[in-house]
Amino acid sequence: TAGITQAPTSQILAAGRSMTLRCTQDMRHNAMYWYRQDLGLGLRLIHYSNTAGTTGKGEVPDGYSVSRANTDDFPLTLASAVPSQTSVYFCASRRDYNYNEQFFGPGTRLTVL
Template identity: 70%
Template structure:
């Protein structure tokens, strides 16, 4: 199993550009998450999904959109990128039962200039 994979690893955007961060998991997990990590600030939840076709907002959803058309994929869309979105983005997944660990992908480091 590859676990949780994310692409790209690095990206530089100009202000106002758009992009999609890809996330795929091969563990058949129902729950998937997008976090952003700023230096010294821990992990902030952007969006999450409890299954295909179901998504919900986390703590910091503004400026982002998600979709979940399959169990495996959970892309994160940035529209009109802003410097405040410079961060490291982690995708994670979790099996459907209670009290399970989250498996994180390797992350995407995004810089908006």
């Protein structure tokens, strides 16, 4: 079982360009999350989805959008990247609200120049 995969592993992006970070899980988990990890700040929630077809905003949603067309995929899009979006991005999933463990993907390191 692969669990959660993220692509790309790392990326350098010019400011103003758009990019989609991909996240796929094969565990049939209902809930999915996007976090960003910045030095000295821990991980912070960007967006989440409790089930396919629904999404919600987290703590730091500005400049990001998500979609949840099906159970397995939860892409994160930066419409016009800015240097402050340089970070490591983690996708995570959880079976549903009855289960407390979140499983994390390997992360994507994004550098915006």
